[in-house]
Amino acid sequence: MNPTSPEREIFVQNAVKWSSNNFMSGHPDLHQKLAKIYWREKNFTLAKFHFLYSRDSYGCALMLIELHNNHGYSNEVELFIAQVVLQLLCLKKKSIASEIFEIYVSQHPKIDGGPPYVHPVLNFLSCLLNTIESRNYGLFTTICKQYTTCLTKDPCIIQYLDKVGHIFFKSKPSQGNHEGLLNSFLNSFFDGFSSDDTTSYQVNNTLLAQVAELD
Structure with a gap:
């Protein structure tokens, strides 16, 4: 689905809700997959949000390092x-x-x-x-x-x-x-x-x- 498509945002919201039977905020594995997709698309805001609800510590840390190296100042x-x-x-x-x-x-x-x-x-x-x-x-x-x-x-x-x-x-x-x-x-x-x-x-x-x- 096109990243700019409004339908994709609705699809993601429904998918997370669908996966929330045993996890109030959605299944961690689904959040991990979403985080990696947004990371690949350089949408760091949504990537970070989904990493927070995943269990992928390593992926989240590497994403933050890339984010800082590409978009942050040294003192940040x-x-x-x-x-x-x-x-x-x-x-x-x-x-x-x-x-x-x-x-x-x-x-x-x-x-x-x-x-x-x-x-x-x-x-x-x-x-x-x-x-x-x-x-x-x-x-x-x-x-x-x-x-x-x-x-x-x-x-x-x-x-x-x-x-x-x-x-x-x-x-x-x-x-x-x-x-x-x-x-x-x-x-x-x-x-x-x-x-x-x-x-x-x-x-x-x-x-x-x-x-x-x-x-």
Whole structure:
């Protein structure tokens, strides 16, 4: 089917719904096949979305590496993996998030060794994944405070972290756009965001709405 055909989008939606008998969001194997098709067509937005609901950690990591190498700046190497890791944690897929992170940092040609990494967000993600294993709420708040400055590079990160805290550490969920667990030490940074800084928030608005419904 032609990628621009409206019928194909409807077909994909119906196929995912049809496959959702035992998987609320659709069968992971179907999502993997869809992700690879969109990846081949260079539709990275939809490829990433379907990889999130698949079990293909290796394919997702390689797709993110290609996406960054072809469309990202050097200083964004950490942000391309940060969103996916946090989105997967919000979907309660901690093991897959860890696998994708490890593959991404080990395979990306612009990441040299670690931990510790040159890029602070990568260090934060590494600490976060280990902290989730220990379920140490005090350590969670400590590392969030420690990495406050770098975390505000992407406004979506704040909302994802608020949900991660609620899921894994039983913290109080946010009551507004920028309230909740991280409000006390992150809220002051939002006033300085430009319109460009909110682009990734708009792109990920659908997923944010979905994870907001999770307990």
